[in-house]
Structure formats: structure tokens, C-alpha cells
Amino acid sequence: VDLIVRPDGGNVSSPIMYGLMHEDINNSGDGGIYAELIRNRAFQSGDESRYPVTLDGWSAVNGAKLSLKKLSQPLSAALPYSMNVAVPSSSNKTVGFANAGYWGMDVKVQKYTGSFYVKGAYQGKSFTASLQSALTGEVFGTTKVPVQKAGNDWVKYDFNLVPEKAAPNSNNTFAITFDAAGVRGGSLDFNLISLFPPTYKNRPNGLRVDIMEALAALKPKFLRFPGGNMLEGNTLPTWWKWNETIGDLKNRPGRAGVWGYPLSAGLGLVEYMQWCEDLNLEPILAVWSGLALDGGELPESRIDEAVQSALDELEFLTGDASTHWGGIRASILGHTRPWKIRYVEIGNEDWLGGGSTGFENYKKYRFPAFFKAFQEKYPEIQLIASPSVFDGMTIPKPAGGDYHPYLTPDNMVSSFNKFDSLTRDNLTLIGEAASTHPNGGIGWSGNLMPFPWWGGSVGEAIFLLGLERNGDKVIGATYAPGLRNLNRWQWAMTQIQHAADPALTTLSTSYYVWKLLGTTAITKTLPVTATTGGIGPLYYVAGETERGSSVFKAAVYNSTEPVAVSVQFAGLGEKVKQPHKKTATATLTVLTGPTNPYEYNDPWKHNNVVKETKTKLNAKEGGIFSFTLPQLSVAVLETDGE
Numbered sequence: 001v002d003l004i005v006r007p008d009g010g011n012v013s014s015p016i017m018y019g020l021m022h023e024d025i026n027n028s029g030d031g032g033i034y035a036e037l038i039r040n041r042a043f044q045s046g047d048e049s050r051y052p053v054t055l056d057g058w059s060a061v062n063g064a065k066l067s068l069k070k071l072s073q074p075l076s077a078a079l080p081y082s083m084n085v086a087v088p089s090s091s092n093k094t095v096g097f098a099n100a101g102y103w104g105m106d107v108k109v110q111k112y113t114g115s116f117y118v119k120g121a122y123q124g125k126s127f128t129a130s131l132q133s134a135l136t137g138e139v140f141g142t143t144k145v146p147v148q149k150a151g152n153d154w155v156k157y158d159f160n161l162v163p164e165k166a167a168p169n170s171n172n173t174f175a176i177t178f179d180a181a182g183v184r185g186g187s188l189d190f191n192l193i194s195l196f197p198p199t200y201k202n203r204p205n206g207l208r209v210d211i212m213e214a215l216a217a218l219k220p221k222f223l224r225f226p227g228g229n230m231l232e233g234n235t236l237p238t239w240w241k242w243n244e245t246i247g248d249l250k251n252r253p254g255r256a257g258v259w260g261y262p263l264s265a266g267l268g269l270v271e272y273m274q275w276c277e278d279l280n281l282e283p284i285l286a287v288w289s290g291l292a293l294d295g296g297e298l299p300e301s302r303i304d305e306a307v308q309s310a311l312d313e314l315e316f317l318t319g320d321a322s323t324h325w326g327g328i329r330a331s332i333l334g335h336t337r338p339w340k341i342r343y344v345e346i347g348n349e350d351w352l353g354g355g356s357t358g359f360e361n362y363k364k365y366r367f368p369a370f371f372k373a374f375q376e377k378y379p380e381i382q383l384i385a386s387p388s389v390f391d392g393m394t395i396p397k398p399a400g401g402d403y404h405p406y407l408t409p410d411n412m413v414s415s416f417n418k419f420d421s422l423t424r425d426n427l428t429l430i431g432e433a434a435s436t437h438p439n440g441g442i443g444w445s446g447n448l449m450p451f452p453w454w455g456g457s458v459g460e461a462i463f464l465l466g467l468e469r470n471g472d473k474v475i476g477a478t479y480a481p482g483l484r485n486l487n488r489w490q491w492a493m494t495q496i497q498h499a500a501d502p503a504l505t506t507l508s509t510s511y512y513v514w515k516l517l518g519t520t521a522i523t524k525t526l527p528v529t530a531t532t533g534g535i536g537p538l539y540y541v542a543g544e545t546e547r548g549s550s551v552f553k554a555a556v557y558n559s560t561e562p563v564a565v566s567v568q569f570a571g572l573g574e575k576v577k578q579p580h581k582k583t584a585t586a587t588l589t590v591l592t593g594p595t596n597p598y599e600y601n602d603p604w605k606h607n608n609v610v611k612e613t614k615t616k617l618n619a620k621e622g623g624i625f626s627f628t629l630p631q632l633s634v635a636v637l638e639t640d641g642e
């Protein structure tokens with residue numbers, strides 16, 4: 001295939017071409033990126049008919065008796081349950097309780113920051129916080145927490161714990177024990193028991209370092225949150241109420257998640273904004289559109305409630321201290337500087353839920369109510385409807401849409417041209433995307449693949465190259481929910497898998513593909529013309545990056561033999577003719593995979609089936625670079641600076 005890349009004549013692409021999407025699915029928030037180590041730290045439910053409050057994660061130490069209590073004087077209205085720890089009158093030892101974490105805890109010689117609340121008469125001098133092996137009982141670290149005041153009021157204790165020794169594996173627990181003689185025959189009540197390892201950028205109540213570092217390496221530009229289905233809730237009352245996710249942890253009631261487990265809401269609206277700050281991401285804030293996953297829907301007479309909540313949320317984030325919600329942000333949370341919100345999405349996949357009327361009502365009154373309110377109050381914000389033009393919605397300008405391709409690799413590839421027919425009036429976000437099923441037709445009646453696999457990842461690459469060709473019509477693109485805890489998950493297709501043991505953090509085949517394309521995102525396309533061959537089995541796009549380099553990005557799919565490529569950067573040809581420049585160089589990065597396209601990166605095998613090679617190429621006369629790409633490969637040729 002012989003191609004010429006012209007130096008001008010292309011279109012300016014979206015400044016936020018590649019990003020992230022997060023919802024708490026797969027214990028990717030609690031038990032994932034949210035660094036809290038204690039599972040079920042405050043006995044939350046969000047919806048007791050769905051998630052009865054339990055002592056899940058907790059066990060007694062030395063014969064203490066643990067039970068849940070709904071005290072007449074709870075820690076807070078938001079946290080009505082606490083754990084009662086009764087001490088048998090026969091006990092002479094230290095007693096207490098332990099937490100198993102999110103299926104273990106990583107113990108290193110580093111500072112852990114903890115806290116807990118206690119209520120009750122305790123005559124002892126201190127509590128002991130410790131980290132130990134669940135298998136052998138070996139204690140890796142312990143600290144005494146002196147008693148401040150014992151009595152009928154709840155008292156908060158803060159402590160630091162630095163283990164003397166790292167644990168050999170993550171099968172560890174965290175315990176709080178105390179002197180049985182100080183309570184014998186009585187009991188103490190505990191709540192909101194928390195323990196954090198060091199967090200990314202040392203944020204209190206922050207995020208897990210290794211996962212944030214892996215996300216940072218993707219060089220993303222936006223974060224779409226908090227869903228996904230997570231935004232909607234299973235039932236009308238259980239949608240993601242942003243105002244219940246802010247402030248002191250003891251005032252966050254938690255939430256009935258939609259993926260089979262309740263949520264702490266520790267990763268709340270402010271923590272999401274800090275995530276954006278720390279990775280320099282543009283928030284794409286999804287607000288509830290009045291639809292629940294069970295089909296419950298706000299009637300037209302009540303849609304203003306959802307609209308007002310969204311406006312309040314915007315005021316909380318962007319209003320100055322003189323506004324009601326901006327004042328709360330500034331005075332109570334101490335964040336005086338307003339954040340900037342440039343993108344708001346109304347709902348999630350509203351073309352899908354709500355039975356026969358859900359989508360019709362979205363078009364008829366739900367979306368229009370938001371559209372009108374935002375046009376009046378926040379006309380500068382790019383609104384995004386949760387369906388796209390491909391889902392059968394005519395989206396009023398200047399709003400955009402959101403398209404979620406969950407496809408086979410073949411269908412990813414056949415979507416390469418999908419955006420060619422759009423105009424700039426059809427601005428589209430790819431708010432979730434992944435190759436989910438193998439080719440061959442099992443579709444949604446069959447399982448997803450167990451992990452992103454090489455053939456699927458190359459399919460995604462080709463879809464993304466098609467998007468980059470149309471970067472002026474695209475708001476941005478992100479993989480499906482990115483994270484998955486290997487111990488409890490509902491959705492297999494994720495960029496990164498993780499568990500308590502950081503050695504299990506696994507970057508999938510798709511991670512490598514999205515990283516290569518994201519770190520070379522095109523800011524302005526350059527026209528490519530073929531003098532020999534054309535699109536398929538080589539798929540390609542060319543453009544300029546924010547570094548000022550020129551790139552040619554390509555992938556090969558369904559080829560029986562390696563594809564010989566010559567790319568002439570016509571502009572570079574001119575430069576090479578300059579007397580002081582003998583040659584021009586470029587770096588060719590090629591990702592290749594296994595011969596079997598179904599292979600994947602398996603967390604337990606610690607393998608990486610993706611091979612990356614980097615080669616320096618010299619241009620021939622006229623700025624021509626020649627190379628060969630094998631079947632199922634993804635490549636970026638990037639010109640070097642002067």
C-alpha cells in the first residue's frame with residue numbers, strides 16, 4: 001500500500017479524543033480505585049430490601065461476640081447501624097474484631113492511616129490496631145491508640161500504623177483489639193472503621209496508587225462518571241444522589257449499587273473531581289435523567305425534580321461562594337475555587353431502558369426539560385444526550401449524543417467508516433466501547449470473552465482509527481468501564497484487572513492498544529491519498545499531535561500476508577530538500593500479538609501476549625518511510641523533531 005500524507009487540508013480534532021469511564025461495577029470503586037482497605041466499614045445498604053445490612057467481612061477476635069445494632073443514638077443519621085462487640089465475662093484476654101478487606105490486604109512497610117468511632121464505657125488505656133496474616137497470625141505491624149474519653153458519646157480515634165515488616169502475600173487482616181478487663185461482661189459499639197494505605201498524590205480519602213499510575217500512563221483527557229447503569233439505580237429512589245456522596249464520611253449513607261453490592265459512597269462527587277484534577281482530565285459529568293433500571297420513570301409532572309438536582313449539582317461544582325451550593329462547597333468542604341464543567345451527559349443509555357415508553361418519553365419530555373434548563377443557565381456547556389444518532393434519536397443542536405459500541409471484532413472493523421457520513425452537527429461521544437464477543441455469532445445470548453483478547457483489541461483499534469479520521473465530529477472515546485476486581489465482578493471486559501495484591505494488577509491487551517493510540521492522539525487530521533492499494537486489510541489515519549509531530553496510525557486485520565506500506569509525508573519531503581537536512585527520521589511503534597487471536601493477558605499467569613517494538617526509520621527522498629506490518633498488528637509512525 002503506497003500512501004501520501006498531505007501537510008494541510010485536514011480538520012481540527014476534538015481536544016479530548018481519548019478518556020476514561022468509571023462506574024462502580026466489578027468492585028472497581030469500593031475494592032478498586034478507592035483505596036479504602038476495610039470492606040463494609042460502616043454497615044451500609046442504601047436499600048435494605050435489596051442489600052440487608054450484614055457483618056460481611058468482619059470476624060471476632062478471641063471470643064468477642066459481634067452483632068449489628070441500630071442504636072437509639074447512632075453515629076449519624078446517615079449511618080444508623082453499628083457493630084456491637086460484646087466481651088464475655090469469662091474473658092481475660094485482649095478481644096476485638098478483624099476485617100478481611102476486599103479479599104485480602106496488601107501489607108508493606110509504609111504508613112497506613114486509620115480511624116474508627118467507639119461508643120461505650122471502656123476502662124482500658126488504649127485500643128490496638130494491627131495488620132496480620134490471616135493464615136499464620138503473624139503480626140506485621142501494630143500500634144496503640146490511647147483512649148481519649150469513654151462514655152455514652154461516639155468518639156473518633158485517628159491513628160497511623162507503619163508495619164515493621166512487609167507481608168509475603170495479601171492474605172492479611174486488619175484488627176482492632178482492646179483489653180477485655182476494661183469492658184468485661186459489657187460491650188462497646190464501633191462504626192466507620194477505616195484504613196488507607198498511601199494514596200495517589202497523598203489525597204486523604206484518596207485513590208489507589210498503582211491503578212492511578214496505570215491510568216495516567218494512558219494519557220487520558222476526560223473522565224466520564226458516575227455511570228453507566230450506576231447512575232440510574234435499580235429503582236426510582238436509588239439513583240446516584242450526588243448530594244449524598246459529599247462531605248464527612250459519617251454523613252454519607254452509602255448507596256444500593258446496581259451490580260450486586262452496596263456502596264460506601266466514599267468515592268463521591270468531590271473525589272471524582274479530585275481524580276480529574278490529579279490526572280488533568282475534563283469531567284464528563286453524567287446526571288440522572290429520571291429513569292431507573294427497572295423501568296421506573298419520573299412522569300412529566302415531576303421531571304423538574306431531576307432537572308433541579310442537576311442544576312444544583314452544577315452550582316455545587318461551579319458556583320462561587322455566594323451561591324447556595326457553591327457556598328456549601330467553599331465553606332464546608334473548603335474548596336473555595338469553583339471547578340469548571342464543560343460537558344454534561346443527560347442519563348445513560350436512555351434508548352435502552354424503560355420498556356416501550358422510556359425512550360419515547362426521553363425524546364418527548366425528559367431530555368427537552370434538561371435541554372431547556374441548560375440552554376438557559378449553562379449555554380456554554382456541551383450537553384450530551386445518552387442515545388446517539390445511531391440509536392434513532394434526532395438530537396437538538398448544539399447537543400451531542402453518546403454511542404456505545406459493544407461489538408465483535410468483525411463489527412468493530414466494519415464500523416471503521418461509520419462516522420464518515422456524520423456531519424459536525426452530530427457531535428458524538430463514544431462513552432463506552434469494547435470488543436465483547438468473539439466473531440461467529442453467539443452475540444448477547446453467549447458469554448462475553450473472559451478478558452480483552454488480542455483479536456478483539458485490534459478490532460477496537462480499527463474502530464478508533466475510523467473515529468480519529470472523523471475527530472472533528474467526535475467528542476471523545478473511552479473504553480467500557482475500565483476496572484475489575486478479580487474477586488467479585490459482573491462485567492469481564494475491562495482495561496485493567498486488580499485485586500488486593502498489586503502483583504495481580506494486569507494490563508489487558510486492549511490497555512496496550514488504547515495506550516498507543518491515546519498517547520499519540522491526533523489534534524488535526526492530515527489527508528491521506530492512496531496511489532496503490534487502499535483501506536482494508538490495512539486501516540489508517542494520519543494527523544498531527546499536540547507535540548507538533550506528524551503521525552501515521554494503522555492496523556492490519558484479516559490479511560493473509562504481511563502488508564508492505566510506504567508512507568510519504570509530503571511536507572517532510574520538502575524539508576528534506578533543505579541543504580542542512582540530510583534526512584528525516586521517524587519512530588515506528590508496532591504492537592503485535594500471539595498467532596492465536598483469542599489469547600489474552602491472564603492475571604494469574606502474569607503474561608503479556610502483546611509485544612511492542614520500536615524502530616527508528618530514515619526517510620527516503622521525498623519523505624517516504626517504508627515498513628511491513630503483520631496480520632493483527634497496530635502501529636504508529638511518528639516523525640521525530642528537528
Ligand code: AHR
Binds near residue numbers: 023227432480481
Ligand atoms: O459496561 C457495563 C454496562 O453496559 C454499563 O453500565 C451500561 O452503560 C452498559 O449497558
